[in-house]
Each structure stands twice: as C-alpha cells, then as structure tokens.
Amino acid sequence: xxxxxxxxxxxxxxxxxxxxxxxxxxxxxxxxxxxxxxxxxxxxxxxxxxxxxxxxxxxxxxxxxxxxxxxxxxxxxxxxxxxxxxxxxxxxxxx
Amino acid sequence: xxxxxxxxxxxxxxxxxxxxxxxxxxxxxxxxxxxxxxxxxxxxxxxxxxxxxxxxxxxxxxxxxxxxxxxxxxxxxxxxxxxxxxxxxxxxxxxxxxxxxxxxxxxxxxxxxxxxxxxxxxxxxxxxxxxxxxxxxxxxxxxxxxxxxxxxxxxxxxxxxxxxxxxxxxxxxxxxxxxxxxxxxxxxxxxxxxxxxxxxxxxxxxxxxxxxxxxxxxxxxxxxxxxxxxxxxxxxxxxxxxxxxxxxxxx
Numbered sequence: 001x002x003x004x005x006x007x008x009x010x011x012x013x014x015x016x017x018x019x020x021x022x023x024x025x026x027x028x029x030x031x032x033x034x035x036x037x038x039x040x041x042x043x044x045x046x047x048x049x050x051x052x053x054x055x056x057x058x059x060x061x062x063x064x065x066x067x068x069x070x071x072x073x074x075x076x077x078x079x080x081x082x083x084x085x086x087x088x089x090x091x092x093x094x095x
Numbered sequence: 096x097x098x099x100x101x102x103x104x105x106x107x108x109x110x111x112x113x114x115x116x117x118x119x120x121x122x123x124x125x126x127x128x129x130x131x132x133x134x135x136x137x138x139x140x141x142x143x144x145x146x147x148x149x150x151x152x153x154x155x156x157x158x159x160x161x162x163x164x165x166x167x168x169x170x171x172x173x174x175x176x177x178x179x180x181x182x183x184x185x186x187x188x189x190x191x192x193x194x195x196x197x198x199x200x201x202x203x204x205x206x207x208x209x210x211x212x213x214x215x216x217x218x219x220x221x222x223x224x225x226x227x228x229x230x231x232x233x234x235x236x237x238x239x240x241x242x243x244x245x246x247x248x249x250x251x252x253x254x255x256x257x258x259x260x261x262x263x264x265x266x267x268x269x270x271x272x273x274x275x276x277x278x279x280x281x282x283x284x285x286x287x288x289x290x291x292x293x294x295x296x297x298x299x300x301x302x303x304x305x306x307x308x309x310x311x312x313x314x315x316x317x318x319x320x321x322x323x324x325x326x327x328x329x330x331x332x333x334x335x336x337x338x339x340x341x342x343x344x345x346x
Contacts, residue, residue: 028129028130033237037233037237038134041130045133045137
C-alpha cells in the first residue's frame with residue numbers, strides 16, 4: 001500500500017475546553033474519517049487534546065510570501081492602530 | 096496457591112492482550128504508512144497497559160515471590176493461555192487487520208460483561224480497558240471495510256486473511272476448567288453467551304465490507320489449554336529475549 005495517492009490534511013487540535021483549535025501539523029489520509037483517526041493517533045496520543053479539526057490542505061488559501069511587503073509592511077509604522085493612547089478607568093482591569 | 100482458578104482465569108484474559116500486543120507491536124517501524132504505523136503501535140501500547148493491570152493482580156493472588164514481569168516473561172510456551180488467533184503472524188497488512196478485527200469484536204463484548212464481575216478489581220480493569228478497546232474495534236473494522244470495499248487487490252487480500260483466520264474464531268468461545276469455575280462464582284464471563292452476537296456483528300461488518308462470510312465449519316482450538324501453533328515459540332523468543340539473556344535485568 002502506498003500513501004502517494006492519499007491527500008494531505010492539516011490538523012488542528014484544541015488542547016482544552018475554552019481554548020482555540022491550533023494548527024499542529026499535517027498528515028496523509030484517504031478521507032476525513034481516516035484523517036480524524038490518524039490525527040488522534042499521531043497528535044493526541046500523549047493527552048494533548050480534547051477536540052480535533054481536520055481540513056484538506058488544498059482548501060486552505062495562503063498568502064504569498066513574495067507579497068509580504070505590500071501585505072504586512074504598511075502596518076509596521078502605524079503605532080496609533082494600537083489602542084494605547086486612552087486613559088483607562090481604574091475599574092477596568094486586565095485590559 | 097489458594098485461588099488457582101482465579102489466577103489461571105486472569106492469565107487467560109491477560110495472555111490474549113500480551114500476545115496480540117506483541118504481534119501488532121511488530122509493525123512498529125514497519126507499518127504500511129507512518130500514520131497506520133503509529134496507530135498500530137498505540138494499540139499495542141494500550142494492550143500492554145492492560146496486561147500490566149492483570150498481571151499485577153495475578154501476582155498479588157499468587158501471593159509468593161513472583162512479580163508481574165516474571166509472569167509475563169518467564170513462562171514456557173505451554174504455560175501461555177492465549178487463543179490461537181492472537182498469535183497468528185503479520186503475513187501482510189490484511190492479516191494484521193483481520194486478526195485485530197476478529198479479536199476486537201470479541202474483546203469489546205467480553206469487557207462489557209467483565210465490567211459486571213463480582214470481583215471488583217476485574218470489573219475496574221474492564222471499566223478502564225473498554226474505552227481503549229472501543230477505539231481498537233472502530234479502527235480495525237474501519238480498515239476491514241476500507242480494504243474489503245477498496246480495490247480488487249485489497250479486497251482479495253482482505254478476503255484471504257478473513258478466510259485463513261476464520262478457523263481460529265470459535266476458540267474464543269471455548270471454556271477451560273478455570274473459566275467454568277469463575278462463571279459459577281459470578282467472577283468470570285460466560286463466553287458461550289457471547290457467541291451468537293459475535294458472529295452476527297462480524298457477519299454484518301463483513302457484508303458492509305462487501306466480503307464473503309467464510310462457510311468453513313471446521314475450527315482450530317488448543318491455545319487456551321497451552322497447545323499452540325508453531326508461531327508462538329518464535330514470538331516468545333523475541334518477547335523474552337532480554338530476560339532470558341540477562342536474567343533479572345531491570346530498566
């Protein structure tokens with residue numbers, strides 16, 4: 001049996017309730033059911049998670065690193081986009 | 096030994112997990128893909144974990160010097176009480192999956208009953224193991240369906256494995272003297288009562304996998320009484336190598 005025809009899946013694991021799912025890696029599987037089972041065995045066997053999402057890699061659209069200049073650099077010198085110029089009332093804690 | 100029947104009964108249960116764990120563990124580093132390799136190794140580790148609970152309890156019952164490791168590593172072939180099914184080799188992936196599947200369906204039904212045992216330690220172990228085995232059963236039956244209902248080559252191999260392993264299924268429902276004694280005391284599971292549902296479930300899954308249900312009515316047995324196929328000796332020589340070569344060695 002060869003896995004060369006099995007599509008690639010991206011695996012997202014939620015480590016505990018209340019936290020978000022985080023990307024933890026990828027694996028090969030024939031379909032989504034197998035991807036879930038494989039993800040369970042590959043990524044949660046040391047008690048790392050309480051929930052798994054699998055997404056076939058081809059469905060993810062990524063930004064092109066070549067465009068990083070126009071995509072991300074304009075944000076670098078705009079400190080006023082961080083809400084750090086407000087005086088917070090004492091009643092508001094943990095902002 | 097005061098409670099020899101209970102001791103032998105526990106070994107009968109544990110040896111199935113020990114020998115199957117060793118067999119499926121042989122795929123570690125040799126699985127057909129990285130993902131299935133890890134899955135099979137996980138199953139093996141689950142089974143070894145179960146074996147430890149059983150052998151720790153058995154060592155307590157024996158009440159002498161022997162430890163869980165002695166029971167696992169230092170018995171001779173004829174003293175192992177596992178069914179013949181679990182010692183069958185990994186001829187190819189279809190055989191590994193077929194063996195796992197034919198055992199898992201039994202194992203799951205067995206543990207569901209063992210949870211009701213009047214022996215609180217056994218029922219607690221069963222309670223812990225059943226979640227693991229539910230997953231094993233899902234994994235192996237999914238793969239039987241995938242291979243059976245897959246390509247013509249995978250179907251042929253899966254059918255051949257089921258046909259060859261079929262002869263070892265009836266032994267699962269054979270009772271030893273220790274089994275009978277434990278059933279009378281409400282400690283053990285009356286495996287005869289599991290038989291009808293076992294074949295119903297297996298047949299339904301085989302049909303779903305578009306495989307044929309073997310018609311052979313001739314069955315092998317003997318493992319539970321210590322009479323094994325030629326494969327067990329080789330397996331034990333691997334399993335016991337370290338203890339035999341370096342007696343009393345520890346990690």
